Amino acid sequence: MSELLTNTVKHYTDHFGQQPQAAAYAPGRVEILGNHTDYNGGYVMSAAIDKGTVLVGSALADGNISLFAADLKSTADYKAGDFQRDAKRGWANYILGVVQQLQASGRTIGGFEATVHSIIPLGAGLSSSAALEVATALLLKQLYPYELDRMEIALLCQRAENQFVGVNSGLLDQFSSVFGAPDNLLFLDCVTRENEQLGLPRHDLSLVICDSLAKHSLVGGDYNTRRSECMAAAAHFGKELLRDVTLEEFNARKHELPENQRKRAQHVIEENGRVLEARAGLKAGNAELLGELMTRSHNSSRYLFENSTPELDFLVDTAQTLPGCLGCRLTGGGWGGATVNLVEQQHVAEFSAALAEKYFAYSDKKVPVFVSAISDGAHTLPL
Numbered sequence: 609m610s611e612l613l614t615n616t617v618k619h620y621t622d623h624f625g626q627q628p629q630a631a632a633y634a635p636g637r638v639e640i641l642g643n644h645t646d647y648n649g650g651y652v653m654s655a656a657i658d659k660g661t662v663l664v665g666s667a668l669a670d671g672n673i674s675l676f677a678a679d680l681k682s683t684a685d686y687k688a689g690d691f692q693r694d695a696k697r698g699w700a701n702y703i704l705g706v707v708q709q710l711q712a713s714g715r716t717i718g719g720f721e722a723t724v725h726s727i728i729p730l731g732a733g734l735s736s737s738a739a740l741e742v743a744t745a746l747l748l749k750q751l752y753p754y755e756l757d758r759m760e761i762a763l764l765c766q767r768a769e770n771q772f773v774g775v776n777s778g779l780l781d782q783f784s785s786v787f788g789a790p791d792n793l794l795f796l797d798c799v800t801r802e803n804e805q806l807g808l809p810r811h812d813l814s815l816v817i818c819d820s821l822a823k824h825s826l827v828g829g830d831y832n833t834r835r836s837e838c839m840a841a842a843a844h845f846g847k848e849l850l851r852d853v854t855l856e857e858f859n860a861r862k863h864e865l866p867e868n869q870r871k872r873a874q875h876v877i878e879e880n881g882r883v884l885e886a887r888a889g890l891k892a893g894n895a896e897l898l899g900e901l902m903t904r905s906h907n908s909s910r911y912l913f914e915n916s917t918p919e920l921d922f923l924v925d926t927a928q929t930l931p932g933c934l935g936c937r938l939t940g941g942g943w944g945g946a947t948v949n950l951v952e953q954q955h956v957a958e959f960s961a962a963l964a965e966k967y968f969a970y971s972d973k974k975v976p977v978f979v980s981a982i983s984d985g986a987h988t989l990p991l
Contacts, residue, residue, distance in 0.1 A: 612727060613989055616662040619678035620723035628664035632746035634739040634986035635660035636728040637784030638948050639939045640793055641883045643909050646778025648838050648876045649799045649849030651883040654780060656788020657980040663743040665722030667751045674721040675700055688719055702737050705772030706744040709764050715754040732819040733945025738781035741765035742986045750988060759801060762786045776835050788985030795887050809893040812953045818963055818977045820919040822944035831941055841865055841873035850876045875912035899935025899950045906937035915942030923947045926966050931955045
């Protein structure tokens, strides 16, 4: 953390010629279970990871916004009160969307200059976008103080992604980044917003993440199409959300649905069941069940929700053959990105090396395979 902050401050001073006034950090997240259940009003299980985004900045009296993305070596400048979604600098929209939502909610947000620096792999499905949104909210809370609790910040950042960026995502990513807790998985009911921390019953397990290097993008396209299919399926049953359709109701009338809607609905309804089953299993001390449910979740994403890729399927199929792997699945929106693997610690080194080697033989790509600690959520940083 200290190195990431130091580097971000240096990028800021090199670019803007002065020291920043404030700093904030937000982690990425790994989705353990609950694939595309959040915007269907369902249940999710996730964890904050030990890779995140730092944003440092200062207030500007003229009301302008000046941004520098150190990793992309990209700048973006906007006049006071005159900014729209930026078609050329997509990364800046996650910051602007938070500004727009704060202003729309009646908060006074003036001008500022900021530098962003991240160690979350871009396009890996580890929620670099939500981390940027949440870090922005916490930076601006220091520069232009406002009162919102943690859940309200997560919801505001979700609205920024929905309404400004244009991705109709659920609350999973922002919630995970805000509420992360060391050594604990997170459970969220996306309707009631009931949430809790769930410790792993075994201390000899690690989360191993493998980035397929098949980059994904959720802006428009398949993501929004899947959401529309889910909403149409729910409406067929007279419900607003698939969360409210029981498996018994679905099985009795699934033949009435078009194939795509039937498959999407089956995935979401059964995935909600998997999250609840995993939650009960963890409370009962059954870590092995979590691994089994993760693998079943991937198969559902693969064949029913159809948001996997050949690369992700290869990684999951291969992981299941390696010693020490209790379960594995794609993580995040899909259509590229990363897999998450629940692996016994004594086998982690062997598992990671073998998975990378076999994927290189398959794709000719040297992929990053890394263990991620389950980490703390977003917070401000002292300068």
